[in-house]
Amino acid sequence: MRPLIAANWKMHGSLDWDQKPAKFDKFLPASKRQQLDILICAPTLYSVPLLSAAKAYDIHIGAQNCHSADSGAHTGEISAKMLAGAGLSYVITGHSERRAAAETDIDVQEKASAALRHGLTPIICVGESLAEREAGQAMQIVSAQLKHSLPTHDGEIVIAYEPIWAIGTGKTPTLSDISAMHDHIRTAVGEGVRLLYGGSVKPANAKGILAIENVNGALIGGASLEMESLSLIAKAALS
Numbered sequence: 001m002r003p004l005i006a007a008n009w010k011m012h013g014s015l016d017w018d019q020k021p022a023k024f025d026k027f028l029p030a031s032k033r034q035q036l037d038i039l040i041c042a043p044t045l046y047s048v049p050l051l052s053a054a055k056a057y058d059i060h061i062g063a064q065n066c067h068s069a070d071s072g073a074h075t076g077e078i079s080a081k082m083l084a085g086a087g088l089s090y091v092i093t094g095h096s097e098r099r100a101a102a103e104t105d106i107d108v109q110e111k112a113s114a115a116l117r118h119g120l121t122p123i124i125c126v127g128e129s130l131a132e133r134e135a136g137q138a139m140q141i142v143s144a145q146l147k148h149s150l151p152t153h154d155g156e157i158v159i160a161y162e163p164i165w166a167i168g169t170g171k172t173p174t175l176s177d178i179s180a181m182h183d184h185i186r187t188a189v190g191e192g193v194r195l196l197y198g199g200s201v202k203p204a205n206a207k208g209i210l211a212i213e214n215v216n217g218a219l220i221g222g223a224s225l226e227m228e229s230l231s232l233i234a235k236a237a238l239s
């Protein structure tokens with residue numbers, strides 16, 4: 001399956017980060033870039049200038065969240081329809097940092113469905129807490145999240161497995177734990193869905209993680225802010 005290397009810039013950056021795609025090009029030439037999908041999910045404010053800057057380099061631009069309604073009295077929100085209308089192609093839904101701020105499985109399902117209705121590919125995040133892993137409940141938790149947060153609308157989806165305790169901590173599950181979870185998710189969602197691993201992916205561990213059979217790419221936070229480290233992770237997906 002064609003790998004997807006997805007950057008999640010979270011609440012980082014500034015308007016002049018539209019220069020990042022050109023920098024990325026220097027680290028990963030077009031011949032290599034064409035073998036995989038590169039995506040940057042930037043703060044929404046920066047995504048439009050970034051979109052025009054990224055076009056020349058075949059880099060997709062996405063968002064980090066959307067509202068499930070197309071429009072309405074929802075102060076501070078942005079709809080999947082607006083994102084799609086602006087030319088974005090992906091949206092992250094249900095990131096654990098948003099689930100922690102009270103976003104439920106049903107919210108995630110509605111957002112992912114809205115994304116598909118408007119032609120965006122949702123990247124649906126799932127993952128267990130440390131306490132849940134230590135209690136041996138990781139697979140059960142992820143199964144329940146999948147059951148309730150998958151969209152009701154047909155179309156291309158991506159699933160990102162991000163153990164909460166691995167995000168931004170420098171800790172990762174063992175390769176065999178990642179492999180077991182991805183096999184579990186594959187059984188639940190079937191073939192043809194790209195499964196990303198996320199949580200402290202760095203150039204140093206990317207090769208091992210991306211070589212796992214049911215890992216079809218990565219969702220990267222901290223290491224995606226610098227184009228050199230993002231490109232090293234992308235290269236690891238190709239080898």
Ligand code: PGA
Pocket residue numbers: 008162166167168169198199200201219220221222223
């Ligand atoms: P991290 O974040 O790579 O900084 O751990 C991943 C994510 O939150 O998507």
